[in-house]
Amino acid sequence: MSKQQEAPGELEHVRAFVNTVDLEESSEELSGPDELSSWLVQHELAPAGLVATNADLEYAIGLREALRAVLLAHNADGFVHADVVSRLDRAAERSDLRLRFDKTGSGTLEPEADGVDGALGRLLAIAHRSVADGTWPRLKACRDESCEWAFYDHTKNRSGAWCNMAVCGNRAKARAYRERRGAPRGVQG
Secondary structure (H helix, E strand, C coil), rough: CCHHHHCCCCCCHHHHHHHCEEEECCCCCCCHHHHHHHHHHHCCCCCCCCCCCHHHHHHHHHHHHHHHHHHHHCCCCCCCCHHHHHHHHHHHHHHHHEEEEEECCCEEEECCCCCHHHHHHHHHHHHHHHHHHHHHHCCCCCCCCCCEEEECCCCCCCCCCCCCHHHHHHHHHHHHHHHCCCCCCCCCC
């Protein structure tokens, strides 16, 4: 992974979570409940000793794909399908997100749920803070449908479309060229 793709601060946890599956390589980091627990503990979203179930794993993967859909929308028209919004709303409800104030009067969104629900709620709280600080729209998923790798758009004009211009960008440009060029003259299909 290129440092250029990393998201700032805690938003990197959301990017890393979406990238727990590599579509091009067909590799899955969250291959079982133990791997999910380890990932959440390793990223300091849950305390050591977290025990996940198969149902937790299925839920986490569904949330990951909902987040990917949002990141794809950041790289397109900006609209997220109603079923994705519904899944995210259910996840926020399931993690029992609450606004909490500290002694300085500053507020932060925190999950009241324990376990996997609370850990995934922490990811949603990070996304919420990212919306507030303006970094959320820069977290995108690669436009190449065989890739869809999450990356942070560091471009000045927020125009980054691919996780890696040399690979996915060139593939897209070559595909567009072939489509424009069409079939060679004299060849019929």
